[in-house]
Amino acid sequence: MEKKDIYQQIINFWNNDMPFNRLLGLEIQQFDKEQSEVRFLWQDKLIGNPIQKILHGGVTATVLDIAGGVVAAANIIEQLDNLSPENIHYNLRKLSTIDLRTDFLLPGKGEVFIATARIIRSGSKVAVARMELHNEKNDHIAFGTGTYMVG
Template identity: 60%
Template sequence: MPDNPLLPMIAQVFDQMPFNRLLGLKVTRFAEDSVEVCFNWSEQLIGNPLQQILHGGVISSVLDVAGGIMAVSSALGRLTDVAPEQLFARLGKMSTIDIRTDYLRPGRGELFIATARVIRSGNKVAVCRMELHNEQGKHIALGTGTYLVG
């Protein structure tokens, strides 16, 4: 089954969100079953200046973005022919209900990669599983997000 033609539009919306740009997030891979969001180390993202590690809020936010993209994709997966205005109207109604973040080790690295996949998607709610790794493959955090999609 070919990827949904809406995926590039969804990725572009997330890439252009001001907060995502502030964090330096970029959607680097996006398919119907998974997403990858990357960002580079920056001193502005430090949470503990003594240890020089990522702020926990940055980690949780990045996991939320990755999960949100997958939730949106799952909700719009059946649509293939929709005008951009309709897509943006639907996106505006979708939001995070709950997110849980488990911090596994300090956020150290030069490049960080968040991935997500859908665990369950219904008419109103989607649940996603997210992970954050550094460029060395060290598992920094994992999360579970619940998203309003309908």
């Protein structure tokens, strides 16, 4: 099986079988060892400030964390010699967030939100990712740094 097929299976699983991602409407669009992209649409249930009608900060932090975790997962897969489903599952179950920093730059206004992440460092035990959240107008809403357990 090719890595792009493995990535697509993981995208399908995380988009369809993770209840919290579905609750928020998060959709992983693509990922590989270089970058990930997660999108979601504005929904009133995501409001954090009803007076200003802006995105809840917890949603912002969550989507940044997922984008970082997704690209960290790709880096786990890249280091595997055995790409059997069992080995991939065994290694991905180790993935967890160690630390997450979120810097809020602008109020979360928009119709479409796009989170991207890139790996800063990927080792055998820990990966560090840099994440950004923009809206459809390319307003830079937030950025973050995530540290992930990968081994």
